[in-house]
Amino acid sequence: MRFPLHITMDMLAHQARQAILRHRRYPYVLMLEPLYACNLACLGCTPERHTGKLADRLTLKQCLRAVDECGAPGVSLCGGEPTLYPELKELVAQTIRRRRHIYLCTNALLLDEKVFGLIPPHKRLTINVHLDGMRKTHDRVCDREGVFEKAVAMIRQAKRLGYHVMTNTTVFKETETSEVRALCELTKSLGVDGMLVAPGYHYETIQRDMFLTRAEIQKKFRRILGFSRHYRLTSTPLFLEFAAGLRDLPCSPWSTVTYTVRGWKGPCYLIAKQYTHSWKEFWEETDWEYWESRQDSRCTNCAMHSGFEASAVREIRRSPKDLVRMAAWNLLG
Ligand code: SF4
Numbered sequence: 001m002r003f004p005l006h007i008t009m010d011m012l013a014h015q016a017r018q019a020i021l022r023h024r025r026y027p028y029v030l031m032l033e034p035l036y037a038c039n040l041a042c043l044g045c046t047p048e049r050h051t052g053k054l055a056d057r058l059t060l061k062q063c064l065r066a067v068d069e070c071g072a073p074g075v076s077l078c079g080g081e082p083t084l085y086p087e088l089k090e091l092v093a094q095t096i097r098r099r100r101h102i103y104l105c106t107n108a109l110l111l112d113e114k115v116f117g118l119i120p121p122h123k124r125l126t127i128n129v130h131l132d133g134m135r136k137t138h139d140r141v142c143d144r145e146g147v148f149e150k151a152v153a154m155i156r157q158a159k160r161l162g163y164h165v166m167t168n169t170t171v172f173k174e175t176e177t178s179e180v181r182a183l184c185e186l187t188k189s190l191g192v193d194g195m196l197v198a199p200g201y202h203y204e205t206i207q208r209d210m211f212l213t214r215a216e217i218q219k220k221f222r223r224i225l226g227f228s229r230h231y232r233l234t235s236t237p238l239f240l241e242f243a244a245g246l247r248d249l250p251c252s253p254w255s256t257v258t259y260t261v262r263g264w265k266g267p268c269y270l271i272a273k274q275y276t277h278s279w280k281e282f283w284e285e286t287d288w289e290y291w292e293s294r295q296d297s298r299c300t301n302c303a304m305h306s307g308f309e310a311s312a313v314r315e316i317r318r319s320p321k322d323l324v325r326m327a328a329w330n331l332l333g
């Protein structure tokens, strides 16, 4: 199965519970950013995410309150670099105790020092390694030589130690799709359990000309869609079809909510229109209908996984054909 059975069952149970409660909008994933410090300063990252000030971090209590309040079954631990978070071990243990599934999103540089031997493999823990290309590209995007080599070595070690490992690749303007395919081959040979491929889209505070327009996204993703079935991609075929311009979808910004050192970030992972420390205020006062419609100019080129994967999954309910395709994709992947 592409997604382990317990994750699939948890997600289905979550959706069934929300349907019984007649909730139309609800979070699937919490992006938890407990700190802004990072040991890299990648070209595509906001400066605020690698301030280097470890003191500016959420307390363990604040993190767990966010997990409880939003109720999402998936928790993506990001940052900054989450392996630098001093309370990581306890955060992972307490989140697992709450029966959530954790994606530890990391550049992998410190896995041997901060995770292996300290945080044991668990079926509810996935190590999600950021890999934006093969050696030359990845080191350029990370603005440091040797990052790719270390990340690959850490993936090998993680697999040997029994961790569930995924990779996360952002496709930028300069990314050749042949390189994405080469990366798919590499992750396959490493025995990686899943690979997320998504288009890069600029954050408000980044001005670099490395992000794709909608037309560029569609061109690249048509090619990626073409070879995707040969690999364990976790981006759903429906999402890839959307990214390739073959189907249209509304956004579901509420499906992936983001909690940071500055509070709940709204309306979405990309647009920081406002931060609030109150979950209730964030959830009830964000104009979800407006952001779903994508009428804001900042949404024009966006095909972010965090906004549209849930919309793709919702489409399944309308089409028995898509339901069968998705079931086969998960079961046979
Ligand atoms: S590793 Fe992640 S958080 Fe750190 S600079 Fe790179 S993209 Fe930003």
Ligand code: SF4
Binding pocket: 251, 252, 253, 267, 268, 269, 270, 271, 291, 292, 294, 298, 299, 302, 303, 304, 306, 307, 308
């Ligand atoms: S389309 Fe993109 S930028 Fe706009 S609300 Fe959705 S995720 Fe955010």
